[in-house]
Amino acid sequence: MAIDDAAALTAILLADTSSAPSVDLAKVIEETGRPPLASAVRGFIGGIGTSALRFPALLAEPETTKDGESGDDMPELFCPGPLRDDPALGKEVNDRLVAWAEEVGIYPGRLDRLRSCDFGRLIMLTHPATDDPDRLLAAAKCVVAEWAADDYYVDEVDLGADPRVVGSRLALLHAVVDPAPLLEPYSSQLDEFREVEPIAKAFRSAMRHLVRYTSTAQLARFQHQMSILFVAWNQEADWNANRRTPPVWEYLVQRHLNSYLPPMILVDVLAGYELSSTEFYDPRVRRAFTMAGAANVLLNDLYSADFESENDYNLPRVIAAEEGCSHKEALKRTVEIHNELMRTFVAEAAALSAVGTPTLRRFFADTWAWLGGSREWHATTARYRNEATTEGKQQ
């Protein structure tokens, strides 16, 4: 793929799935990998890590498409397309989502743009295991509450984001996500905050909906992931407050914490099964899963790089600052990092699937499908299109 205009390039890069890997993870493993050796992974239950495992066929980059004139080349994105695209279901979820946003009071005066971002479609695409609109809506409410916090507290100065108060705002929000049991008269004051602050109200309402479908352990891991997310947003606020562009490694730590895991963590919840805590929290499973979440958020960076406000960070911007390279070169490097994370995820998921339970295999397969649905949403949402830049990205 020739590198020409950067914005056009990222649009093509994400939309073109002609040479994307299959959305069926088992097929990807079969086609590109070699069967994991039982001896290499037998420590799964007992404790030997998979970090030393390497599956060369999986990890190798495929050939890039060369541009004869410029000599530039750009790797294809190693990410599947969607497993299911049901526009009517997506619309139903989105309509209910926007009605809910109005009810709780988030995105005031911006509901039309919220509708056009089509987060209902995101959730329909990423959770192909269910066609139950109410389950999908529960996850959609959570993701929009998260996005509202990101937009209004962290990223968008025009919407009131202020790095000086990010910490206290997120701490109060945390008291909603993992309810703080205060005593009177303070508990009434906290209750009032939960009612009057729209983002707090959104989180409380979304989580009340979510618990209809989660086990105690599934809810706990969602809360844990929120804590991690809030830590990362504080880190971002620190960069903003101190007007500091982080080095690449530090940015990647942040994107590891501020990844797509919060919505991805619900794949089994929405599909109606539960990956046991023993497997979910196994460090090797956690490692593979978090790599997938970080990779996919880099895909978000690729897409949103041209639409983000000045005080938002993305990997191409940070790479260009550190290496003094062009934006196009930084995009290419971002794709390479994304692809390496994704290939490592596949290799490790393959190894772990060979020795884990059928539920773990399913969890990895659903994770892979989530990544494919997310790619499709990024390629089609109005959030990362030119119209958004004229009025500001957020609605």
Ligand SMILES: CC(C)=CCC/C(C)=C(\C)COP(=O)(O)OP(=O)(O)O
């Ligand atoms: C909003 C959400 C799903 C939380 C988890 C990760 C996260 C904060 C994002 C994917 C949003 O990251 P970013 O701020 O880069 O997203 P936008 O480009 O602003 O949409």
